[in-house]
Amino acid sequence: MNSILVVGSVALDTVDTPFGKAREALGGSATYFSLAASFFTQVNLVAAVGTDFPARYIRLFASRGIGLTGMKITEGRTFRWTGRYGFDLNQAETLKTELNVFRTFKPSIPRSYLSSPFVFLANIDPDLQREVLGQVRKPRFVACDTMEYWITRKRKSLLKTLRQVDALLINEAEVRELSGEVNLIRASRKIFTMGPRCLIVKRGEYGAVLFSKDSIFFVPGFPLEEVFDPTGAGDTFAGGFMGWLAKDDSTDNYTMRRAVIAGSVMASFAVQGFSVKHLLSLTKKSFSKRIKEFTSLMMQ
Amino acid sequence: MNSILVVGSVALDTVDTPFGKAREALGGSATYFSLAASFFTQVNLVAAVGTDFPARYIRLFASRGIGLTGMKITEGRTFRWTGRYGFDLNQAETLKTELNVFRTFKPSIPRSYLSSPFVFLANIDPDLQREVLGQVRKPRFVACDTMEYWITRKRKSLLKTLRQVDALLINEAEVRELSGEVNLIRASRKIFTMGPRCLIVKRGEYGAVLFSKDSIFFVPGFPLEEVFDPTGAGDTFAGGFMGWLAKDDSTDNYTMRRAVIAGSVMASFAVQGFSVKHLLSLTKKSFSKRIKEFTSLMMQ
Numbered sequence: 001m002n003s004i005l006v007v008g009s010v011a012l013d014t015v016d017t018p019f020g021k022a023r024e025a026l027g028g029s030a031t032y033f034s035l036a037a038s039f040f041t042q043v044n045l046v047a048a049v050g051t052d053f054p055a056r057y058i059r060l061f062a063s064r065g066i067g068l069t070g071m072k073i074t075e076g077r078t079f080r081w082t083g084r085y086g087f088d089l090n091q092a093e094t095l096k097t098e099l100n101v102f103r104t105f106k107p108s109i110p111r112s113y114l115s116s117p118f119v120f121l122a123n124i125d126p127d128l129q130r131e132v133l134g135q136v137r138k139p140r141f142v143a144c145d146t147m148e149y150w151i152t153r154k155r156k157s158l159l160k161t162l163r164q165v166d167a168l169l170i171n172e173a174e175v176r177e178l179s180g181e182v183n184l185i186r187a188s189r190k191i192f193t194m195g196p197r198c199l200i201v202k203r204g205e206y207g208a209v210l211f212s213k214d215s216i217f218f219v220p221g222f223p224l225e226e227v228f229d230p231t232g233a234g235d236t237f238a239g240g241f242m243g244w245l246a247k248d249d250s251t252d253n254y255t256m257r258r259a260v261i262a263g264s265v266m267a268s269f270a271v272q273g274f275s276v277k278h279l280l281s282l283t284k285k286s287f288s289k290r291i292k293e294f295t296s297l298m299m300q
Numbered sequence: 301m302n303s304i305l306v307v308g309s310v311a312l313d314t315v316d317t318p319f320g321k322a323r324e325a326l327g328g329s330a331t332y333f334s335l336a337a338s339f340f341t342q343v344n345l346v347a348a349v350g351t352d353f354p355a356r357y358i359r360l361f362a363s364r365g366i367g368l369t370g371m372k373i374t375e376g377r378t379f380r381w382t383g384r385y386g387f388d389l390n391q392a393e394t395l396k397t398e399l400n401v402f403r404t405f406k407p408s409i410p411r412s413y414l415s416s417p418f419v420f421l422a423n424i425d426p427d428l429q430r431e432v433l434g435q436v437r438k439p440r441f442v443a444c445d446t447m448e449y450w451i452t453r454k455r456k457s458l459l460k461t462l463r464q465v466d467a468l469l470i471n472e473a474e475v476r477e478l479s480g481e482v483n484l485i486r487a488s489r490k491i492f493t494m495g496p497r498c499l500i501v502k503r504g505e506y507g508a509v510l511f512s513k514d515s516i517f518f519v520p521g522f523p524l525e526e527v528f529d530p531t532g533a534g535d536t537f538a539g540g541f542m543g544w545l546a547k548d549d550s551t552d553n554y555t556m557r558r559a560v561i562a563g564s565v566m567a568s569f570a571v572q573g574f575s576v577k578h579l580l581s582l583t584k585k586s587f588s589k590r591i592k593e594f595t596s597l598m599m600q
Contacts, residue, residue, distance in 0.1 A: 087482060088482075182387060182388075183524075183525055183526075184523060185523050185524070185525045186525060203506070206503070206506045207518075209520075209523075215596070216523055216597055217597060217598075217599075218507075218520035218597050218598060220509075220518035220520075223484060223485050223509075223516055224483075224485070225483055225485045225486060226483075254600070257599075257600050258600060261600065295600065296515070297516055297517060297518050298517075298518060298598045298600075299517075299557075300554070300557050300558060300561065300595065
């Protein structure tokens with residue numbers, strides 16, 4: 001089985017939406033990613049939490065078979081994020097970010113993870129992303145996320161990271177910011193010259209687009225009557241996407257397309273509940289059912 | 301062959317985009333619709349223009365076999381629209397609307413058009429839309445467009461029109477305004493109670509969604525490197541959609557989905573040039589080629 005190494009944040013999120021509130025709930029990019037990807041394959045998590053991190057969440061990761069050798073428990077408080085969404089759930093407003101133990105986080109990859117074939121670098125400082133890549137041995141497929149902050153403040157470092165990356169997963173505004181192009185086709189071409197051979201543009205309720213050098217694939221956002229909390233949708237998507245590739249042991253065009261669908265289906269579950277609650281309720285049966293519903297949305 | 305009756309505007313458009321300018325070019329909802337639909341079937345146009353309307357445009361319609369018995373040439377000036385687009389081509393800014401002869405337009409349907417099986421009511425006053433429906437004899441399939449102005453200012457009249465309509469084609473903001481629902485699934489359900497059994501939501505670069513009572517179908521916007529002028533994209537879409545239904549002589553679910561693709565492909569041609577220029581260059585060959593490219597964007 002192909003294992004996946006993920007490096008990113010594990011956090012406690014306080015989220016306010018028009019449909020309810022979650023307080024100090026399990027969150028963080030690496031959390032959503034791991035829980036989604038563990039549905040398909042072995043995931044190994046590298047992150048840091050504080051001594052206040054609830055033991056039940058550690059048990060939760062363990063119950064999913066997620067490798068925790070690289071999860072550092074450091075003296076201090078866990079990373080916290082506080083955010084709010086309006087009725088238009090597309091855009092989160094960050095009210096507070098407390099880095100806490102994440103401020104001094106230096107990813108150190110356990111020896112047993114060094115030959116991970118699949119690597120996901122969640123949205124962290126591009127210097128740290130490269131520190132991970134410097135440690136692992138020739139991974140088969142590396143994907144990464146980033147955000148506007150790094151694109152504008154640490155562009156040089158980010159570009160160095162991108163040279164070593166196969167797939168970049170970012171949202172539309174980030175694509176435009178990174179490439180300097182409004183048009184997505186032109187933007188994708190520019191991004192291909194930076195290193196990645198594959199670009200996945202996340203468009204929230206409008207779905208996602210997979211650009212590779214000779215093909216474009218569009219998926220819609222799964223239409224839901226109730227979206228409770230969009231937090232983590234992108235990382236859940238990435239987890240479903242990478243998990244699918246690892247499980248199918250391929251990164252060819254057909255598998256990539258299927259993986260984008262798997263990621264979309266996973267993300268559609270995640271947003272139906274606060275924090276990771278609804279994602280955790282996912283079963284093989286409900287997953288297959290939604291895959292069928294999803295493909296029928298695009299079938300002629 | 302199933303003919304289509306269309307009632308709407310024929311206009312002279314002055315359009316300014318970051319990529320160029322068109323002055324007094326052929327425009328109007330019924331124009332784009334007719335030229336697109338005439339690619340597939342016989343179209344009969346009911347509209348009014350002024351005595352200043354260039355004869356070459358009349359010849360253009362005639363060259364497409366478009367029926368002009370219902371095209372009234374009235375003493376006065378033709379309807380004019382002046383608009384502007386920014387780099388974000390999604391939203392037109394209307395600078396000037398001169399109704400001119402359109403102000404007193406009363407659609408009178410020529411006797412030979414009264415049994416048209418397919419009817420498209422372009423975006424005009426819902427009173428006039430109903431005046432058309434009062435004249436035609438039991439059409440098989442009626443589709444209509446509208447806009448925020450009528451939804452808010454003439455809601456009652458619009459609701460009366462909708463009772464007699466099979467398909468409503470509007471954009472996302474209009475769907476929300478009309479239904480009072482942010483969520484598209486709930487909005488579609490509400491709109492079905494108003495009369496239509498089919499709702500097509502136009503989403504600009506994000507494509508379109510076809511809602512019917514038991515099925516949802518998403519298509520992406522065709523990815524283009526250069527969009528010159530989005531004017532008329534929605535009406536071209538409607539023309540391609542209705543033209544396809546009329547040609548295939550069916551309104552079943554499969555045909556509707558194919559028709560949405562045909563409409564999207566048509567619209568993607570229209571926006572590649574100013575006014576109707578690029579739409580007119582469409583050939584059977586370039587249409588089939590793009591249909592193939594389009595379906596490959598959604599194919600697993």
